[in-house]
Amino acid sequence: MSAHGTATSGTSATSASLEARNLVKDFRLRSGVKSRILHAVRDVSFTLEPGRTIALVGESGSGKSTIARMMAKLEAPSSGEILLDGAPSATGGSRLASYRRDVQMVFQDPFGSLNPFHPIRHHLERPLRIHHPRLSSKEIGARVDELLERVRLSPASTFADRRPHELSGGQRQRVAIARALAPGARFIIADEPVSMLDVSIRLGVLNLLAELQRQEQLGVLYITHDLATARHFSDEILVMYRGEIVERGPSERVILDPQHEYTKTLLEAAADPDRLGRLRDEVRNGG
Amino acid sequence: MDDSQPTLDRAPDDSGYAMGDDAPFQAPVSAEAVRESAREASATAAFAVAQAGRGGRFRHILPSRSGKLINGLVIVGLITLFGIFGPMIAQPPRDSDNDALLPPSAEHWLGTTKLGYDVFSQLAWGTRGSLFIGLVAGVVALVLAIVFGVFAGYFGGVADEVLTLFTNIVLVIPGLPVVMVIAAYVQTAEGLGPLARSSLLVALVLGITGWAGSAVVLRAQARSLRTREYVAAARVAGERPARIIFVEILPNLVPLLAAQFIFGVIFAVLGEAGLSYLGLGPTGSITLGTMLNDAQTGQAVGTGAWWWFVPPGLIIAALGAGLSLINFAIDEVVNPKLRLAPENAKRQRQAAKAGKGVADTGAFA
Ligand SMILES: Nc1ncnc2c1ncn2[C@@H]1O[C@H](COP(=O)(O)OP(=O)(O)OP(=O)(O)O)[C@@H](O)[C@H]1O
Ligand SMILES: [Mg+2]
Numbered sequence: 001m002s003a004h005g006t007a008t009s010g011t012s013a014t015s016a017s018l019e020a021r022n023l024v025k026d027f028r029l030r031s032g033v034k035s036r037i038l039h040a041v042r043d044v045s046f047t048l049e050p051g052r053t054i055a056l057v058g059e060s061g062s063g064k065s066t067i068a069r070m071m072a073k074l075e076a077p078s079s080g081e082i083l084l085d086g087a088p089s090a091t092g093g094s095r096l097a098s099y100r101r102d103v104q105m106v107f108q109d110p111f112g113s114l115n116p117f118h119p120i121r122h123h124l125e126r127p128l129r130i131h132h133p134r135l136s137s138k139e140i141g142a143r144v145d146e147l148l149e150r151v152r153l154s155p156a157s158t159f160a161d162r163r164p165h166e167l168s169g170g171q172r173q174r175v176a177i178a179r180a181l182a183p184g185a186r187f188i189i190a191d192e193p194v195s196m197l198d199v200s201i202r203l204g205v206l207n208l209l210a211e212l213q214r215q216e217q218l219g220v221l222y223i224t225h226d227l228a229t230a231r232h233f234s235d236e237i238l239v240m241y242r243g244e245i246v247e248r249g250p251s252e253r254v255i256l257d258p259q260h261e262y263t264k265t266l267l268e269a270a271a272d273p274d275r276l277g278r279l280r281d282e283v284r285n286g287g
Numbered sequence: 288m289d290d291s292q293p294t295l296d297r298a299p300d301d302s303g304y305a306m307g308d309d310a311p312f313q314a315p316v317s318a319e320a321v322r323e324s325a326r327e328a329s330a331t332a333a334f335a336v337a338q339a340g341r342g343g344r345f346r347h348i349l350p351s352r353s354g355k356l357i358n359g360l361v362i363v364g365l366i367t368l369f370g371i372f373g374p375m376i377a378q379p380p381r382d383s384d385n386d387a388l389l390p391p392s393a394e395h396w397l398g399t400t401k402l403g404y405d406v407f408s409q410l411a412w413g414t415r416g417s418l419f420i421g422l423v424a425g426v427v428a429l430v431l432a433i434v435f436g437v438f439a440g441y442f443g444g445v446a447d448e449v450l451t452l453f454t455n456i457v458l459v460i461p462g463l464p465v466v467m468v469i470a471a472y473v474q475t476a477e478g479l480g481p482l483a484r485s486s487l488l489v490a491l492v493l494g495i496t497g498w499a500g501s502a503v504v505l506r507a508q509a510r511s512l513r514t515r516e517y518v519a520a521a522r523v524a525g526e527r528p529a530r531i532i533f534v535e536i537l538p539n540l541v542p543l544l545a546a547q548f549i550f551g552v553i554f555a556v557l558g559e560a561g562l563s564y565l566g567l568g569p570t571g572s573i574t575l576g577t578m579l580n581d582a583q584t585g586q587a588v589g590t591g592a593w594w595w596f597v598p599p600g601l602i603i604a605a606l607g608a609g610l611s612l613i614n615f616a617i618d619e620v621v622n623p624k625l626r627l628a629p630e631n632a633k634r635q636r637q638a639a640k641a642g643k644g645v646a647d648t649g650a651f652a
Contacts, residue, residue, distance in 0.1 A: 105520070112516035113519075183524070
């Protein structure tokens with residue numbers, strides 16, 4: 001999964017693809033009587049393709065999660081559209097259901113994204129029942145075990161009936177990945193999937209994600225702060241700053257030969273975290 | 288669970304980060320990895336303990352077995368048993384063959400009323416009647432509070448504004464006077480048939496007027512649960528709103544729902560007593576409130592017939608206290624700070640005794 005192929009962006013594809021076209025998201029912030037508009041995402045376009053990973057990097061508050069939530073249809077864009085296999089995607093009804101079957105999301109917080117009341121089994125059974133209503137209970141049970149085994153939670157029978165608080169952070173995030181796979185998704189939006197995990201297990205989870213991606217030919221949007229894993233795990237990197245994509249290109253090229261001032265800042269900061277604040281100020285004042 | 292094999296659940300690639308034919312992405316993390324594996328092992332052990340102890344879905348939201356909870360449950364349990372079984376063993380409550388105003392004796396444990404009714408028998412039936420009204424009103428109030436509170440909190444937007452406006456209107460209307468007006472009106476209204484002046488009607492009136500405070504509490508909690516990632520995850524999985532509310536959100540509100548239900552029962556039992564005392568209660572059935580009303584009109588206080596009005600008063604007070612104790616115990620689960628409050632206060636007193644400035648120790652922080 002090293003960087004190969006060329007970056008495709010902006011062009012609409014008629015084959016399998018998930019395309020964001022000119023996405024804009026404005027939030028109206030109200031403080032007392034005054035209200036002002038926050039442009040969280042400004043005119044962002046990219047195309048996810050089967051078997052390829054796009055990394056979205058950028059500082060806190062640059063709008064990465066907002067893009068993820070729009071792609072997962074948790075929020076409607078202020079303007080722009082999302083195309084699945086070249087066709088505009090729905091906002092409701094049975095076409096939204098089929099969108100959800102194809103596009104799934106892995107959330108940042110493994111402690112918050114599983115309902116503490118329900119056992120692991122519930123979290124995997126529900127997407128199976130919703131998207132495959134014809135399956136019998138026995139088949140669903142078999143699929144739940146199969147999903148758990150695939151994310152290396154084995155033996156599945158010891159995990160299925162536990163409650164989320166009886167699992168470690170890494171194990172929970174594996175459950176979250178299994179849940180995203182359950183409907184048979186072709187595209188996965190992973191919003192900082194390992195940032196809340198212990199450093200020691202991050203790579204295990206990312207490697208698992210990469211392996212599943214290769215097996216299933218998934219298209220993945222990998223949102224992260226971490227340029228090293230972005231380089232290793234993705235084919236293309238989009239650098240986001242204040243709601244805009246300021247630089248994009250094949251991962252190696254962006255990391256080894258950054259063009260935009262902000263990308264250089266990020267790279268230098270990654271090499272020397274103490275300088276992050278000062279450098280960011282310089283970029284702001286300079287640009 | 289076999290504790291001797293704690294690493295059974297470890298993914299094989301965790302230690303080596305092998306990635307097929309791609310170059311493994313290596314990082315100097317072996318010490319950390321060992322620690323995490325220990326953590327996962329302890330999670331496994333904790334699971335075994337949890338399974339061995341009291342398991343079940345509600346385990347993590349059950350109140351701890353505190354003194355308050357046990358006292359409350361015992362008081363309410365005894366009164367409930369009395370309400371269920373008392374009427375079976377007592378003589379008919381409207382049997383007026385007895386002499387009037389007999390003091391307590393072996394034959395009439397709690398004496399008789401001015402009309403010669405056995406007070407113990409009246410008390411048993413009255414307890415049953417009051418509990419019935421409390422339960423029905425509590426359920427009605429809870430359902431309305433869920434509709435107006437949880438739905439408003441979850442859906443937000445226009446639905447929230449309309450539902451919350453209505454809740455606030457109901458909330459600011461003073462309670463008992465409205466109940467009195469409604470009770471007086473519906474009970475004289477024509478066409479109600481057997482419902483008129485029944486305890487079911489009183490229960491409905493109390494339920495319909497007593498939900499607004501609970502709705503406000505539930506709305507706030509639903510609003511906060513709505514932003515949880517597991518609710519967003521359920522939406523991404525394709526769950527419908529009704530299912531998200533009832534399957535994903537409400538189970539996590541069970542302690543709060545229980546507390547609001549108990550609050551509704553207390554409100555209804557006391558409200559019924561108030562209404563009946565004023566002569567607006569059910570006439571067809573006996574409740575603790577109608578007993579007090581009878582004692583009042585029969586001038587029990589003036590004639591010194593304490594056995595007539597003290598027992599129903601005591602049961603109302605004990606029921607209110609017992610239910611409140613259960614509610615306090617639930618509150619401690621919902622809001623763990625409360626459980627620590629007495630300990631903190633104790634620590635502060637000790638610190639003050641020891642001559643240390645409380646403010647300096649930062650005990651208030
Ligand atoms: N519901 C909302 N209402 C108002 N403002 C919002 C809302 N959601 C996000 N924002 C704002 O939009 C901007 C982008 O937020 P977003 O969560 O997308 O950032 P991010 O890049 O994911 O940051 P992080 O790396 O910290 O996760 C922020 O300034 C945030 O405050
Ligand atoms: Mg984010």
